[in-house]
Amino acid sequence: MPRIDLVTGDLTRERVDAIVNAANSTLLGGGGVDGAIHRAGGPSILAACRELRRTALPDGLPVGEAVATTAGRLSARWVIHTAGPVWPGPGEEADARRVRLANAFRNSFALAASLGAASVAAPAVSAGVYGWPADDVARVALRVAAEAGDDGAPPLVRFVLSSPAMHERFARAAAELGLTVD
Template sequence: MPRIELVTGDLTVQRVDAIVNAANSTLLGGGGVDGAIHAAGGPEILAECRRLRATSLPGGLPTGEAVATTAGRLPARWVVHTLGPVWPGAGSEADSRRLLLAAAYRNSIGLAASLGATSVALPAVSAGVYGWPAADVARVALSTAADAPAPELIRFVLFTPTMREVFAEAAASLGIAVASAD
């Protein structure tokens, strides 16, 4: 089982092998985490994303999938881009979309491991503008991370202390041991 850490902070300054980008389907930058990664990482990331769109992903990144690029000027070696689902609201569709959310985490962590990463930092995928309830994201993210063959260290980098607390409460309720790296 990997070591799981929770930190409050800026994903773009994490000294890990891979960071996960909560991307949009175009892979060409956007707001939130995606915009911050592209801005801090520089044009190399965008250039590789454009190559992916021109070759293997002409229709964009499918929800739940993951793809890797250079990290450009970031302190990491790779950026793993994933597309989480938009919150559909409560109901039966939420269950099927939750499987896509778990796939986004599982595929990101798995891709990082296959690249040779021993450490990976992730945001709360889909908890921002995609509207997914934070507590549900935390449960899915943590349970997926705990069960996945993974790098030695999985660090959830959460933008606010409130989101960090949501993840800590989810970990406690799931019986998952987490460390604090704050």
Template sequence: MPRIELVTGDLTAERVDAIVNAANSSLLGGGGVDGAIHRAGGPSILAECRELRATVLPDGLPTGRAVATGAGNLHARWVVHTVGPVWPGPGPEEASRRRLLASSYRESLALAAGLGAASVAFPAISAGIYGWPADDAALVALETAAGADAAPALVRFVLFSERMHAVFAAAAEQLGLDLD
């Protein structure tokens, strides 16, 4: 199991091998975490994303999948882009969308490990504009990271507020995880 850390801060300032971007399927930038990563990382990230769209991902990146680019001006070597699901609300789609959220984390972890990353920093995928309830998003994130078959040695969740940090800490306690 990787070492898991929770911190409050700015994901774009992290000094890790890989930073995970909560991207939209176009890979061409957007708001929230995605926009912040593109702004801080500079134009080379967008250029690599455009190349991916022109070659291997002409229809965009599917929900639950992950792809990597260089990190441009960030203090990382790679950006792992993943598309989390939009919260469907309670109902018949909830379980399948939850599996897609877990896949976003699992695929990002495996890709980062495959690149040789010893450390990776995540935002709370889908817990912002995509509307996923924070408590469930935290459970999915932590449970997936703790049970990952392939992951960097250090998995850090960089949370944008003290409130979100508290939600993740409560989820870790509920799952019985001993975090740093």
């Protein structure tokens, strides 16, 4: 199991090997975390995303999948783009999409590990404009990180949370899951 850190801050300022981007399926930039990463990292990230769309992903990035690009001007080596699901409201559809949410984290961490990253920083994917309940995102994300084996995540998984309230949600979820986090 990797070491799991929780911090409140700006994901684009993290000094880690890989940063997870809560991207949309188009990979062509957007608001929130996605927009912040593109602004801070510069045009080389968008150029790499456009090349992925031109070649390997002409239909866009499927929800729950992950792909890596350069990190441009960020201190990280890679940006791991993942498309999380939109919250559909409670019910069976939420259960089906929760699997995709878990896959977004799982595939991002595994891709970072396969690239040789020793550390990865991730936001609360889908908890922003996609409307997923933050408490549920916290439980899913932390469970995925805790269950990752040696090749399923880098040795350090850091969740970089945008506010003290989001940090508290992740800390509470970690306690509920019986996880020790830094």
